[in-house]
Amino acid sequence: MNFIHTGDWHLGRAFYNVSLLEDQAYVLDQFIACIRERKPDLVVIAGDVYDRSVPNTDAVKLLDDTLTRLVLDVQVPVMLIAGNHDSPQRLQFGARLMESRRLYIYGLLTHPTTFIQMYDDAGPVCFYPLPYSEPPVFREYFADEKIIDYESAMRAWIEQVQNMHAQSARSVLITHAFVMGGETSESERPLSVGGSSAVNADILRNFNYVALGHLHRPQTIAGTTIYYAGSLLKYSFSEADHEKSINWVEMDSTGQCKIERISLTPKRDVRIVEGYLDDVLKAPAQANQNDLIQFKLLDKRAILDTMGKLRQVYPNAMDIDPSVSLEQTRTELVHPDLRRTDTVSLFNDFFQQVTGDPLGDEERQAFIRIVDQLRQQEREAE
Numbered sequence: 379m380n381f382i383h384t385g386d387w388h389l390g391r392a393f394y395n396v397s398l399l400e401d402q403a404y405v406l407d408q409f410i411a412c413i414r415e416r417k418p419d420l421v422v423i424a425g426d427v428y429d430r431s432v433p434n435t436d437a438v439k440l441l442d443d444t445l446t447r448l449v450l451d452v453q454v455p456v457m458l459i460a461g462n463h464d465s466p467q468r469l470q471f472g473a474r475l476m477e478s479r480r481l482y483i484y485g486l487l488t489h490p491t492t493f494i495q496m497y498d499d500a501g502p503v504c505f506y507p508l509p510y511s512e513p514p515v516f517r518e519y520f521a522d523e524k525i526i527d528y529e530s531a532m533r534a535w536i537e538q539v540q541n542m543h544a545q546s547a548r549s550v551l552i553t554h555a556f557v558m559g560g561e562t563s564e565s566e567r568p569l570s571v572g573g574s575s576a577v578n579a580d581i582l583r584n585f586n587y588v589a590l591g592h593l594h595r596p597q598t599i600a601g602t603t604i605y606y607a608g609s610l611l612k613y614s615f616s617e618a619d620h621e622k623s624i625n626w627v628e629m630d631s632t633g634q635c636k637i638e639r640i641s642l643t644p645k646r647d648v649r650i651v652e653g654y655l656d657d658v659l660k661a662p663a664q665a666n667q668n669d670l671i672q673f674k675l676l677d678k679r680a681i682l683d684t685m686g687k688l689r690q691v692y693p694n695a696m697d698i699d700p701s702v703s704l705e706q707t708r709t710e711l712v713h714p715d716l717r718r719t720d721t722v723s724l725f726n727d728f729f730q731q732v733t734g735d736p737l738g739d740e741e742r743q744a745f746i747r748i749v750d751q752l753r754q755q756e757r758e759a760e
Contacts, residue, residue: 379498382413383625385424385554385591386609388463390437393648393670394696398611399436404645405610406444409624412640414452416626419496421454424591424607425461425510425554427469445481455480457494460509461554461591462567487511487519490538500631501547506539506585508532508553510592528555528575536581548633551582554591557604563594563620565613579604586633589625596623596639603635612648615672615697646670646694655681659691672697678733721749 387406391398413421428437448456458481460466470485482494484507493506516531517523525531532555543549556562558576579599582588588604594617596608607625612618623639630636647666651658652674671692675684688695725745726737737745 379496379500379503379548379629380416380418381420381422381496381550381627381629382416382418383422383424383587383589383605383607383627384409384610385422385589385607386426386461386594387423387441388426388429388609388611388613389440390433391429391611391613393613396670396694396696398613399440401611401645403440405622405642406440408642409610410444410447410452412624413448413454418454418626419498420505421448421456422505422550422552422589423456423458424552424589425459426463426591426609427458427461428464430463431465431468449479449481455482455494455496457482457505457507457552458484459507459552459554459591460485462510464510466509466511482507484509487515490535491542495547498631502544503548503550503586503629504543505550505552508535508551510554529577529581532577533581536584540584548586548629549584550587550589550629551585552589556592557582557590557599559599560593560606561595561597563614564616565594565609566592586629587627587635589627595620596625598637605637610642611644615648615650618648618650618672650674650699652676655684655687659687667692668694670694670696672699674699678735722746 387402389399389402391402427441433441445456445458448454458469460469464485466485466487468485470483473483473485476483484492487509488507490506493504495502495504497503511531513525513527513531516534517525520534522534525534532553536551539551555577556575557579559579579602582604583602586603588602590604590606593606594609594613596606598605605625608620608622609617611622612620621639621641622644623641626638626640628636628638647669648671649666649669650672654676658673658675669692671694673688673695675681675698681687684698685695688698722737722742722745726742729735729737729741
């Protein structure tokens with residue numbers, strides 16, 4: 379049994395107010411070409427299909443086009459669940475009609491008996507969809523007041539699955555959650571990460587493969603069969619070192635899985651460039667000029683219109699990360715009484731705030747000379 383695991387497409391997302399829709403369409407073309415070539419038995423999309431619960435019309439059009447090509451042109455079954463960014467009701471519209479075309483969409487919380495069954499020479503493989511839902515939804519669904527957080531909610535749902543699942547059949551869980559031990563990124567919505575929303579990996583151990591969405595770095599939880607395929611693109615500068623991919627899963631007759639990560643090449647990369655401004659402005663490789671870039675500049679001198687200069691060479695310069703955080707400076711520096719502080723000390727504080735280094739002897743003497751000259755000019759003017 380071969381299937382593709384992907385998720386966290388976040389269609390319609392913007393990066394520093396720059397639309398990524400064309401970038402997403404570019405990568406989805408690669409995705410479809412891969413599926414056309416490899417011919418998996420199923421495509422699994424583990425939530426956060428859209429970036430917001432009310433997606434813009436272009437994002438809806440892109441998903442419609444992608445699913446149409448997969449289901450009608452390539453003729454591969456697709457199983458899709460809602461993530462915490464999706465609207466369950468909107469995503470599930472028309473789902474029962476689409477099942478006849480082997481497009482299985484699950485937005486709302488499913489009953490533990492809900493699954494689709496695929497067959498290979500060794501028999502059935504059961505794919506269980508568990509869309510993202512808040513604990514109160516689980517609590518009402520099961521009429522169980524003991525469900526107070528994400529772990530107790532998922533535990534209640536999975537226990538019922540295991541009670542009804544045929545032990546001889548292999549099983550795959552598709553869900554959207556934060557499992558303890560996973561590595562997070564800045565672009566994931568904080569309400570879904572950490573604290574009471576974390577889920578212990580032990581409750582997922584009885585599935586042959588767990589296809590997860592939510593965390594944007596492709597990864598596995600150590601010592602388990604739990605996998606995050608990662609996001610479709612890099613959605614923050616904290617992901618600059620990620621290599622985005624999809625999981626090709628080969629399951630044998632015993633349920634053992636072999637995982638291959640198939641890389642996706644973005645139209646524009648997300649990069650962090652560090653260096654002095656003059657060096658950075660030297661013409662880069664033409665292929666890299668349009669990347670989405672954050673700059674970490676090492677210059678200690680004041681520079682006018684830094685971003686304007688950068689965008690003359692890098693049209694998609696997004697951000698400048700200062701070498702010394704202003705917030706850190708505000709917390710570390712003790713505000714002096716300016717009335718009782720000499721001019722040199724004031725300038726030393728300013729110099730250290732801007733450059734991160736204390737005023738050296740040469741800079742101190744140069745400053746004193748300039749101040750003396752200015753004071754002399756003032757006296758002469760009087």
